[in-house]
Amino acid sequence: MSKRVVITGVGAVTPLGNDVKTFWDGISKGKNGIGRITRFDPSEQKATMGAEVKNFEYPDQRAARRMDLFCQFGMQAAKEAIEMSGLVSGENIRPEKISVIAGSGIGGIMTLEDEIRKAEKKGIKRVSPMLVPMVIGNILAGNIAIEFNAKGNCVDIVTACATGTHAIGEGMYHIMCGRADAVIAGGAEAPFGPACFSGFANMTALSTRTEPDRCSTPFDKERDGFVMGEGAGIVILESLDHALERGAKIYGEIAGYGTSCDAYHITSPAPDGGGAAQAMREALRTADIKPDKVSYINAHGTGTPYNDLFETRAIKDVFGEVAKTVPVSSTKSMTGHLLGAAGAIEAIVCLKAIEDGIIPPTINIKVPDEELDLDYVPDVARHVDLKYAMSNSLGFGGHNGTVVFKKYEE
Numbered sequence: 001m002s003k004r005v006v007i008t009g010v011g012a013v014t015p016l017g018n019d020v021k022t023f024w025d026g027i028s029k030g031k032n033g034i035g036r037i038t039r040f041d042p043s044e045q046k047a048t049m050g051a052e053v054k055n056f057e058y059p060d061q062r063a064a065r066r067m068d069l070f071c072q073f074g075m076q077a078a079k080e081a082i083e084m085s086g087l088v089s090g091e092n093i094r095p096e097k098i099s100v101i102a103g104s105g106i107g108g109i110m111t112l113e114d115e116i117r118k119a120e121k122k123g124i125k126r127v128s129p130m131l132v133p134m135v136i137g138n139i140l141a142g143n144i145a146i147e148f149n150a151k152g153n154c155v156d157i158v159t160a161c162a163t164g165t166h167a168i169g170e171g172m173y174h175i176m177c178g179r180a181d182a183v184i185a186g187g188a189e190a191p192f193g194p195a196c197f198s199g200f201a202n203m204t205a206l207s208t209r210t211e212p213d214r215c216s217t218p219f220d221k222e223r224d225g226f227v228m229g230e231g232a233g234i235v236i237l238e239s240l241d242h243a244l245e246r247g248a249k250i251y252g253e254i255a256g257y258g259t260s261c262d263a264y265h266i267t268s269p270a271p272d273g274g275g276a277a278q279a280m281r282e283a284l285r286t287a288d289i290k291p292d293k294v295s296y297i298n299a300h301g302t303g304t305p306y307n308d309l310f311e312t313r314a315i316k317d318v319f320g321e322v323a324k325t326v327p328v329s330s331t332k333s334m335t336g337h338l339l340g341a342a343g344a345i346e347a348i349v350c351l352k353a354i355e356d357g358i359i360p361p362t363i364n365i366k367v368p369d370e371e372l373d374l375d376y377v378p379d380v381a382r383h384v385d386l387k388y389a390m391s392n393s394l395g396f397g398g399h400n401g402t403v404v405f406k407k408y409e410e
Helices: 020-028 069-085 109-122 131-135 139-148 160-176 194-202 240-245 274-287 305-325 339-356
Strands: 005-013 098-103 182-189 231-239 252-261 296-298 388-395 399-406
Touching: 005 020, 005 069, 005 160, 005 182, 005 240, 005 339, 020 339, 069 109, 069 139, 069 182, 069 231, 098 139, 098 160, 109 131, 109 194, 131 139, 139 182, 160 182, 160 231, 160 252, 160 339, 160 388, 160 399, 182 339, 231 240, 231 339, 252 274, 252 339, 274 305, 274 388, 274 399, 296 339, 305 388, 339 388, 339 399
Parallel strands: 098 182, 296 388
Antiparallel strands: 005 231, 005 252, 182 231, 252 399, 388 399
16 A cells, blocks of 8 residues: 555636636635525525536537536536546556546436426426436446546445545545556535525525625634535546656645544534544544644635534644644635535645645635634635645535645655
């Protein structure tokens, strides 16, 4: 298990832009991607705001008719990542040595809702024969494998909001144990079906504010819930030896990965932050570094009263005396919460932060919370030389995942 694993490509479709360059430009400048929902009329709900992808059209409209929007987002991100990596199955890599580990927290929920409404209105015989392959969560991994002739392992991970992080971490282990030379890993989500959205709203998980700069407010004392988002993030993981052999450009290295389960509650994180702390410790252990080596933490930071408090406790537990010196930010303040895709786009944030030496801010912090006393990088990005960056993801069901990225050095 001594193989080094590097990143040779990234792709993103997000509320701040439909490619990595535009996305990162928005993140580094503290732009807000949140507004009133347009995919349906939310006026019956107290929660009306969302972080939607804008101006997106899948290039192959014929193929798009056979894919739910989450899969279109994921495929577009995968195409960008593969193009950046320069991998070509059958030319510079054997097809059976490319694996796909990609997932979605909810899958094709918008298609499911549409087809249920059609069945109720026109009868069950009018339900699309494409319903099942458009709805099932594993179809993103399957479509990616088909598109890029990836004949290695093909796995769908579903761990709610930790999906993207787990996909990337498991991809790292996949390469380290020799099962693949490259892994296409990440997550995608398109959850703006009226029933799905209302399920989150009715459990009071979503912010009910209507001002774009006050509804996604991680680490603010007045935070009242998260803002739902959509999009996809894909990274190309590759063994260092294989990347060097083919002369690939290397954008960073994945150094550590940790997982745990709270085993506490179906939606609430454990109050002491113990599960999140365990995942962070495991990630540091596998990266073989001490906490004081971490230059930046991209927090799960959803903006719910519980998450931000409990995650802060976990960071203090793990980082001890240096906790208050490590910059911690939540980019969900800008993108909303992309659920199963969140960990993947936040991994890309960490990689770009290391590459460009920029720590992205947490925007919208206006009222400090005396219980949250870490350095949350309010409002403005910082230019700092970074070597290690950590990303946390905590999902419903108690699923926790942490990845550690590092600057690539020969």
